[in-house]
Amino acid sequence: MIITRTPLRISLGGGGTDLPYYYRESGYGYLVAAAITKYTYVAVHENFDSDILLKYSKVERASSVESIEHPILRECLKLVDIHGGIEISSMADIPAGTGLGSSGAFTVGVLKALQMFKHTVPSNQELASLACEIEIRRLREPVGKQDQYISAIGGITALKFHADESVEVLPLKLSIDTRAELEQNLMLFYTGHRRSASEVLLEERSGSSMTTTSMRDNLDNVRRIGEDSAKALEDGDLAHFGFLLNEQWRLKYQRQPSELHKLVDGWIALGREAGALGGKLVGAGGGGFLLFYSDRKADLRSAMKQIGLSEVSFGIDYEGTTCLAVR
Numbered sequence: 001m002i003i004t005r006t007p008l009r010i011s012l013g014g015g016g017t018d019l020p021y022y023y024r025e026s027g028y029g030y031l032v033a034a035a036i037t038k039y040t041y042v043a044v045h046e047n048f049d050s051d052i053l054l055k056y057s058k059v060e061r062a063s064s065v066e067s068i069e070h071p072i073l074r075e076c077l078k079l080v081d082i083h084g085g086i087e088i089s090s091m092a093d094i095p096a097g098t099g100l101g102s103s104g105a106f107t108v109g110v111l112k113a114l115q116m117f118k119h120t121v122p123s124n125q126e127l128a129s130l131a132c133e134i135e136i137r138r139l140r141e142p143v144g145k146q147d148q149y150i151s152a153i154g155g156i157t158a159l160k161f162h163a164d165e166s167v168e169v170l171p172l173k174l175s176i177d178t179r180a181e182l183e184q185n186l187m188l189f190y191t192g193h194r195r196s197a198s199e200v201l202l203e204e205r206s207g208s209s210m211t212t213t214s215m216r217d218n219l220d221n222v223r224r225i226g227e228d229s230a231k232a233l234e235d236g237d238l239a240h241f242g243f244l245l246n247e248q249w250r251l252k253y254q255r256q257p258s259e260l261h262k263l264v265d266g267w268i269a270l271g272r273e274a275g276a277l278g279g280k281l282v283g284a285g286g287g288g289f290l291l292f293y294s295d296r297k298a299d300l301r302s303a304m305k306q307i308g309l310s311e312v313s314f315g316i317d318y319e320g321t322t323c324l325a326v327r
């Protein structure tokens with residue numbers, strides 16, 4: 001049996017510029033993300049019945065790879081060239097559709113487990129590239145590349161996405177004090193709303209009232225915030241980093257005005273009134289988690305509790321996808 005553990009992620013600056021339609025047209029995308037200590041787990045075991053047994057939110061038994069219903073599992077098995085005699089099970093600390101990159105983490109974790117099952121050990125960056133191949137090219141999901149890369153690599157990392165599809169991995173150089181303060185003061189609160197990132201991103205592109213030019217200008221500003229966030233973190237200027245979280249939320253709200261996001265905007269304003277230096281919605285939008293930076297944690301917890309939002313504690317994961325067991 002092989003068991004892999006792959007971290008989920010939070011976007012710290014520049015989220016959205018990892019989408020192919022943006023970085024291909026603008027020349028590059030740039031963002032900062034952090035892997036967190038909430039995980040997707042995948043177990044792979046030999047199945048002596050020679051068929052394929054899959055256990056995720058439901059149980060699926062297939063006689064061939066082509067007949068598998070789960071699209072990611074089907075394409076992962078095809079890519080690794082496994083056609084039967086295998087059992088795959090998965091579970092996660094956080095449910096899908098909450099903006100923490102669960103689909104990308106799941107794909108990376110499945111690929112790592114299957115590659116080890118085949119006695120091959122690609123690098124984590126190669127795993128991220130293969131995961132993007134599956135989700136973006138083969139399945140044509142309208143998603144970006146940050147989830148796969150940060151889940152595979154871990155840490156607090158800047159990622160630069162080039163028009164030729166290459167990705168630069170740029171780990172940030174944070175002082176020990178900055179790293180500790182950042183990890184201590186970042187806080188996540190669950191909104192209670194779940195939504196597929198693919199659905200949200202499709203709606204953003206097809207249903208937005210913004211013109212192509214205004215959308216491009218918006219994402220250019222998001223990319224600038226990603227670069228500014230990296231500098232602020234490396235300089236140890238966490239107050240400015242908090243301010244940039246607010247700017248990111250303002251730009252996301254412009255791209256995706258909705259009744260839910262109007263409600264979220266009020267929650268973020270309440271958090272700032274309770275002492276948070278900055279806050280935003282994590283992920284593509286449509287619900288999920290609020291991310292705040294605050295050194296007044298008790299006040300923020302109290303404010304969020306009053307509106308029914310529960311906190312999820314976390315730390316930063318510095319390993320990326322890893323194997324927990326082989327036996």
